[in-house]
Amino acid sequence: MQYLADVTVELKSGMLDPEGNTIKRALGHLGYETNDVKTAKKFTIDLDAESFDDARQNVDEMCQKLIANPIIHNYTIDLREA
């Protein structure tokens, strides 16, 4: 079965987000005041697996081993059949 996993990798709270701060400042210069801008990465992974649970476990391992850095990131996985 084919699955699509949307993985969102965010900075843990308290981590500095210089890209977000830069965008907030640049938006201010354009006349758009904001309270805060936070950045994150999204990865859409297309994979084959035996079952939904297998797909979820594989994607979770991918996140732990490569995609996210557990020291600074939280990640969420949104999995669906393709």
Add this chain to the structure above:
Amino acid sequence: MQYLADVTVELKSGMLDPEGNTIKRALGHLGYETNDVKTAKKFTIDLDAESFDDARQNVDEMCQKLIANPIIHNYTIDLREA
């Protein structure tokens, strides 16, 4: 009223995604075969606005003027009250 906008900025279909390709290859080296990996950016914007429609229009203008490049990106806005 305070609003939170989740803006997702993706590459238009047909655009090369070298970061996604690199992750796909690296996952393969770790033993995880995937069909495809696509990358995107997510921005969470915390802003004040008079109404939901005002907030949406402001965020749309921010995307067009700064956050997305309309030549290579599609973007979606998911807006909610904070």
